[in-house]
Amino acid sequence: MSQENKNINLERMAEEDYKIKFSLREKEERYYKEKTKEFGLKTIDRFVRYVPNPSKYMRMNITFAHRDLELIADAIANNKPWAVISGLNPSGPLHLGHKAVFDELLWMQENGAEIFIPITNDESYVVGKTKSLAESRRIAYESVIPSIIAMGFNAEKTHIFVDSDYLDIYNIAMDVSKKITLNKIFKVFGLSESEEGENPGTMFYRGAVQLAQILLPQYEEFGGPKPTLVPVGIDQHPYILLSRDVAERKGFIPPAELVLKFLWGLDGKGKMSASREDSMIFLTDEPNSVIKKLKRAYTGGSVLGDYQKEHGGIPEICPIGALRTYHFELDNRINEQCSSGELLCGQCKKDTIEQVVEYLIDHQRKLPEARKRIDEFLLRKPIKSIL
Secondary structure (H helix, E strand, O other): OOHHHHHHHHHHHHHHHHHHHHHHHHHHHHHHHHHHHHOOOEEOHHHHHHOOOOOHHHHOOOEEEEEOHHHHHHHHHOOOOEEEEOOEOOOOOOEHHHHHHHHHHHHHHHOOEEEEEEEOHHHHHHOOOOOOHHHHHHHHHHHHHHHHHHOOOOHHHEEEEEOOOOOHHHHHHHHHHOOOOHHHHHHHOOOOOOOOOOOHHHHHHHHHHHHHHHHHHHOHHHOOOOOEEEEEEHHHHHHHHHHHHHHHHHOOOOOEEEEEOOOEOOOOOOEOOOOOHHHOOEOOOOHHHHHHHHHOOOOOOOOOHHHHHHHOOOHHHOHHHHHHHHHOOOOOHHHHHHHHOOOOHHHHHHHHHHHHHHHHHHHHHHHHHHHHOHHHHEOOOOOOOOO
16 A cells, blocks of 8 residues: 555544534533433522632632522621531542642632541442442541542541441431432432332442431531532432422522532543443542543544644543643633644643653642541541430
């Protein structure tokens, strides 16, 4: 085959590759728009315009939608108490997808929020993400909690609890379970009782415990009803609906919702997920492992450098660009350089490797000291008002 024919074939490959990537970008944009409309959420634009110091994620539309964020804006403006609840499963070390949420939580804490972080090791065990309750508990204390502390949270305004060790959460779950029914759970999640899938009893258990975690800051022991905010991925919206319904039945303030876009996995197959280890970078990964993952990562660029210079890249579906934008840049400069064809994937990957490795080395250096401080952050306050 002549060189000319090879070049023609390569250009055709580049064109076909871009068609796929444009399609992915359109699907991504359509997904968030449709879900925002379907769930009756508002865009973040108004909040960004009128709040003096919106977070980086809000300015860059990574945090993109909300419900009742006006209550939080009022609390910030008038120095009123407000709380944030953000839980996670301890099925493995935290990864950079988790870090995005915790960066947003740090902004909230700087603006007056009390932060509650449930570590749902019971759920990890019940749904089979860990082999035993003991394993989920070990991961929580040895890996997850130290990583959270190392990010720089204020111990006086951060309350972390592991479900299986904070037994009061189950008393609250019993309390809120009187306000929900299986029919309500099926309706909110769009299921019918005849559908196969998760055991209804398991769904009820998980629902009751999650509602207990979300409503915990509004119990008497924490000062009673107050504005609360739950940062979530769009797939967690049904739990917010349930919590708002139960809150009204209990005389609490319905929790507000803040929705973040998922961080793209390195394999280009959707969000970072613990079920696909090559899709993510753990905060405990060794530098050599990180370098290998990033070098082979999917990108929004072209197989041909000249083609990318002419047509630009597609940063909206690029996990490399997303890593830099989410974690290391203050604006959308990287996306603009990619879209214009000014920045090619080779250089972008090189810069990303340097930034990620530097961050991980620094984070891991802080972990030994963070492990010594766990007791400062653990929530132990007994809940007696419902007994």
